[in-house]
Amino acid sequence: MNPSSGGWINKHFTHLQQHVLDQHFTEEHFYLQLQQTGFIYAHSTKTLSYSHPLKFKWTLEEKTKINLFDALAYVYFSTFPKATKIDFIEETVKFYELLEKESIWKIKFSFFKSKPEETLEKILQHRIQINESYIQKNFSHLITNALLFIDVLAFREYLTHKKHPKTYLTELESLITNVVILAFQKKTIKDNYENLVIKLLESSLRYHKIQPQPKSFDELNFEGFSVHFEKKYILDLASITIYSDEEIEKKEYAFIEKLGNELGFSTDEVDENIAQMLQFLKEHKSEISYFNYSNSIQHFYKNTNRMVKVLIMRNKNRLLKEILESKELVVLLSKSTHKDLSEEEKHKVKEQLLDICKTIPSLAIFILPGGSVLLPILIKFIPQLLPSSFNENRIEKP
Structure with missing residues (x-):
């Protein structure tokens, strides 16, 4: 059977x-x-x-x-x-x-x-x-x-x-x-x-x-x-x-x-x-x-970090293009590199990033049920894609 x-x-x-x-x-x-x-x-x-x-x-x-x-x-x-x-x-x-x-x-x-x-x-x-x-x-x-x-x-x-x-x-x-x-x-x-x-x-x-x-x-x-x-x-x-x-x-x-x-x-x-x-x-x-792991939740978080980073790097050119076309989102992301955003600002970043993910098939995982769990990881990596001029404190790796 x-x-x-x-x-x-x-x-x-x-x-x-x-x-x-x-x-x-x-x-x-x-x-x-x-x-x-x-x-x-x-x-x-x-x-x-x-x-x-x-x-x-x-x-x-x-x-x-x-x-x-x-x-x-x-x-x-x-x-x-x-x-x-x-x-x-x-x-x-x-x-x-x-x-x-x-x-x-x-x-x-x-x-x-x-x-x-x-x-x-x-x-x-x-x-x-x-x-x-x-x-x-x-x-x-x-x-x-x-x-x-x-x-x-x-x-x-x-x-x-x-x-x-x-x-x-x-x-x-x-x-x-x-x-x-x-x-x-x-x-x-x-x-x-x-x-x-x-x-x-x-x-x-x-x-x-x-x-x-x-x-x-x-x-x-x-x-x-x-x-x-x-x-x-x-x-x-x-x-x-x-x-x-x-x-x-x-x-x-x-x-x-x-x-x-x-x-x-x-x-x-x-x-x-x-x-x-x-x-x-x-x-x-x-x-x-x-x-199978001493801390299954931490394992999930680490695994997801790697997965999200791979997705971002594979789609970074298109993602960056979409982000730069949204002036408000660029301002908020730039601000987030040196100052905590308000709850309202965080909500705006989340909504605008979700809209961008809808336009990129490979990032559709973020708009599926439960995909919101991954958004903080996505947001953490996004500032690294921005040109250094948007982040005065960023030190470029040699």
């Missing part, structure tokens, strides 16, 4: 039926099994329905796609045990069509008159790749790919209450965002790149945008999320966020314990959950991209 070729759903379904659906897992056991694949931790090292993953040379994306499909199927057939495969596929397609209408990042699907299973295959492919960009490929999938499980939770809500899941999705994403930000704030050593993490989180959200000021823990409302799936998922996201620097301090553990207790878990259950996460990371840490 090749998850990247058409027809994989029909070929896979019999295996799914035998190894997952016919097992009649409880929700707790199913979530534990899915957790152990790595899907919840944003890195599927194996799949739920194939017990011997080494036989299949599947990519991370392919394993993630299979796990997403299996989780959606488990939720559907747990709700409608006598339904057919085609019932499930058609209902899942309807669900994703509803989600697409509400997404803040519109991806238009054009599937013409495809068969339902072909349509779902294409939707799942888009769903896995929807937030893929240079940014995510050079940073951990700590947050972006982990949010795929929101699809499963929203599908369950949709099937259970027979209503549009927009409100549910917005509230869940908002709560998760808040919890992740609060988890980062518990770190003793504050990272200079924390704002990049928040920007990356923002670019991965589909149904709401991050609020300027997150709520305090006491202001968060967990009452609307009482299902085991939901509570465990929120706890797991917070745990993996705190562990991102490869250790859990007392202050961080206290936050996880408080969160777990608020969600209805005992301290022993919180400890067991952390132990499960640590065991998974111990076994698979070397395979997971965001643990």
Whole structure:
């Protein structure tokens, strides 16, 4: 079975039926099994329905796609045990069509008159790749790919209450965002790149945008999320966020314990959950991209610096020509070499540079969702392109 070729759903379904659906897992056991694949931790090292993953040379994306499909199927057939495969596929397609209408990042699907299973295959492919960009490929999938499980939770809500899941999705994403930000704030050593993490989180959200000021823990409302799936998922996201620097301090553990207790878990259950996460990371840490570097955020920043510099140097003549044609932008950039710009001036520089990037295809990355993360790096390099007369303090290298 090749998850990247058409027809994989029909070929896979019999295996799914035998190894997952016919097992009649409880929700707790199913979530534990899915957790152990790595899907919840944003890195599927194996799949739920194939017990011997080494036989299949599947990519991370392919394993993630299979796990997403299996989780959606488990939720559907747990709700409608006598339904057919085609019932499930058609209902899942309807669900994703509803989600697409509400997404803040519109991806238009054009599937013409495809068969339902072909349509779902294409939707799942888009769903896995929807937030893929240079940014995510050079940073951990700590947050972006982990949010795929929101699809499963929203599908369950949709099937259970027979209503549009927009409100549910917005509230869940908002709560998760808040919890992740609060988890980062518990770190003793504050990272200079924390704002990049928040920007990356923002670019991965589909149904709401991050609020300027997150709520305090006491202001968060967990009452609307009482299902085991939901509570465990929120706890797991917070745990993996705190562990991102490869250790859990007392202050961080206290936050996880408080969160777990608020969600209805005992301290022993919180400890067991952390132990499960640590065991998974111990076994698979070397395979997971965001643990391959001592500071994955700093690695992202350095990698991006190099990438942006290459882009600028390759397009410097055209970029400089466009900049020099904008008198106001030249004045502001020149001023920035010896004096801090006001917030209004910084905004003008940002807007005008974005307009220039729109005219240069190679710089289109800066206008994509999440591309604003790169703008400060672009702005840092721009003054070096200006003639020395614009920067009196610049010392030319021999």
